[in-house]
Amino acid sequence: MDKTGTAASRDEGADSERRKELVLTAGRLFSRRGYERTTVRELARAVGLQSGSLFHHFRSKEEILVAVMNNGIQEVIDLGERALACYDVPADRLAALFRVHMWSMLHGAGGDAMNALVYEWRSLSGPSQAAVKVLSDRYEAMWQSVVAAAVEVRLISGDARVIKRCVLGAMNLTVQWYKPGGRLAPAEFIDAMLQAALPALPAGAGKWPCEPSPGA
8 A cells, every 4th residue: 555545544544533532522411411502612622623623524413413322322232242142042142232231321332322312312303313213223123132032931021022122221211310439339230230120030141241152
C-alpha cells in the first residue's frame, strides 16, 4: 500500500474511533440530561469538537440518538452470540444470555441505550423507529430461541414469549433504580437478579465471560 493509502486508512480509523466516542458520550448525556435538553453544542464540547464538526460524523441529532440505541443493542447481540458459543446446555445458555445483558446494562453501552429506548423513543421519526426495531427484533429472536429451548426441556414452565418479555423487562428497568455504589456490588447484583428472575436455573450456571469450547 502506498503512503496515500496508509494515510487514508489511518484517517478512516480515527473517524471510526471519534464516532464511537461521540455515541458513548451522547448516551451518557442523554441519560443524564435527556435527549431534548442536550444541545448539539454541549455534545460537541464534551468530545472537544466544534458544533459543525459533529455533522461530519452524523447527519442530524436524531441520527445520533439512533446510533446510541443501536450501539447498545448491537453490543448485546455480539456478546450474546459469543456467550451462546460457549454452552450447549439450555440452563447455561439462558443464564449466560441473562448475564451478558446485565453486564451490558451495568458496564457497557446497554444502560444508556436502554435509557434512550425507554425515555426517548417518541423523539424518533417513524423511519428511525423502524430501523431500530429491525435490530431489536433480531436480539429478541435470539432470546426467544433460548427461552423456548429451556421450556422444551422443562427447565422452566410457561409461555416462552411471556417469559422472554418478563425477564427482559425486569432487566431493562434496572436503569431506573439500581445504584452501582449501593448495597450489592455489580457481580453480586447480577447473581441476585438471575436468581430472582429465573430461580429454576442452577447456581453458577452460564458463567460470563467464558471461552467457546474447541471446535465451536
